[in-house]
Amino acid sequence: MPQLDLAMQYAAIGAEIRTAVEQVMASQQFVLGREGTALEQEIDKLCGVAHGVGLASGTDALILALRACGVKAGDEVLLPPFTFVATGSAVSALGAKPVFVDIRPDTYNMDPAELARRVTPRTRAIIVVHLYGLPADMAPILAFAKTRKLPVIEDNAQAIGASYKGRPTGSLADAGCLSFYPTKNLSAYGDAGMVVTNSAEIAARVRTLRNHGQSAKYLSSEPGWNSRLDEIQAAILRVKLRHLSNWQRARQSLAAEYNRLFSQFPGVMPPLAPDGFEHVYHQYTIRSEQRDALHKFLSERKIGSTVYYPYPLHLQPLYSALGHRAGNFPHSERAAQEVLSLPMYPELRKEQIARVVETIAEFLKC
Ligand SMILES: Cc1ncc(COP(=O)(O)O)c(C=O)c1O
Numbered sequence: 001m002p003q004l005d006l007a008m009q010y011a012a013i014g015a016e017i018r019t020a021v022e023q024v025m026a027s028q029q030f031v032l033g034r035e036g037t038a039l040e041q042e043i044d045k046l047c048g049v050a051h052g053v054g055l056a057s058g059t060d061a062l063i064l065a066l067r068a069c070g071v072k073a074g075d076e077v078l079l080p081p082f083t084f085v086a087t088g089s090a091v092s093a094l095g096a097k098p099v100f101v102d103i104r105p106d107t108y109n110m111d112p113a114e115l116a117r118r119v120t121p122r123t124r125a126i127i128v129v130h131l132y133g134l135p136a137d138m139a140p141i142l143a144f145a146k147t148r149k150l151p152v153i154e155d156n157a158q159a160i161g162a163s164y165k166g167r168p169t170g171s172l173a174d175a176g177c178l179s180f181y182p183t184k185n186l187s188a189y190g191d192a193g194m195v196v197t198n199s200a201e202i203a204a205r206v207r208t209l210r211n212h213g214q215s216a217k218y219l220s221s222e223p224g225w226n227s228r229l230d231e232i233q234a235a236i237l238r239v240k241l242r243h244l245s246n247w248q249r250a251r252q253s254l255a256a257e258y259n260r261l262f263s264q265f266p267g268v269m270p271p272l273a274p275d276g277f278e279h280v281y282h283q284y285t286i287r288s289e290q291r292d293a294l295h296k297f298l299s300e301r302k303i304g305s306t307v308y309y310p311y312p313l314h315l316q317p318l319y320s321a322l323g324h325r326a327g328n329f330p331h332s333e334r335a336a337q338e339v340l341s342l343p344m345y346p347e348l349r350k351e352q353i354a355r356v357v358e359t360i361a362e363f364l365k366c
Pocket of ligand 1: 057058059060083084086087129155157158178179180181191192193
């Protein structure tokens, strides 16, 4: 049993996808066309925002959102160290400095209580990550940002469709960044991303930056680059978007089944979804002190599982010059040693979940 099975999704919707791709081929319009515009409008609706700007990747979404929020070389940006490396490397790409804020051990998301310890006069923005599909606790983060007049960017790469206190993630702060990387809940057949925002100013700036800084045809007012969303990816994403709410419900129901079965024995910590935090289970991630042995045990029994992520950013060779050491961000470090993501995709069957949980129970008895 794989941890993610995209072939099953393709078997179900392949015909719709092929028709959509064929239509793009027939139109012979491959970038910045009607599919991209329609996708932007549909995602705006889903995320409850006024503007969406389609881009080439989620990493570009972070870089361009940071630029649109005024982050420049030498600035500091607060972000959690327990995330995919792109959250930090987007900051580094601008010559800015990532300043890490530890996570809460129960949600794996940024601990708002830690912000005051890490902010400095050079801080220019905060990036919040909704890891694994669970919204971060935005209210105290936004309250802190307001007192310091700092823009907040949501790294919503893993949480499209989630909501916090009734409002969609991506709409909660100054800008939301989406990734449509092939493993994401809404995924392209290649790379793609989007910035969503209620700010007309941020949207206009990202729109200009994604196309060589051109404010009019062949007239560039600042250095941008090419981060245009292509029409084939947009057409595929529009097909998949029609299925997203069903897939989301399936993920939530599968997670509830895992939770029900895991509640019968201790030794494994299932994911938490506090009241008012709607989790979309991009990953169903447990933690165990015997994680590495469990990972091996499952793999020997042909059950796929993955460690997202084994190294927190502050201990990555990429950031050795920042001078962090083990022990600096203990909750992130412990999570990196203990988390394990189990099979999770909408087509997974409850019998398969029972087998995963039985196998873990067998491991715990050894
Ligand atoms: C939390 C997070 N941030 C950023 C990204 C970057 O997105 P992309 O791969 O589309 O550049 C990803 C996914 O890959 C991610 O999971």
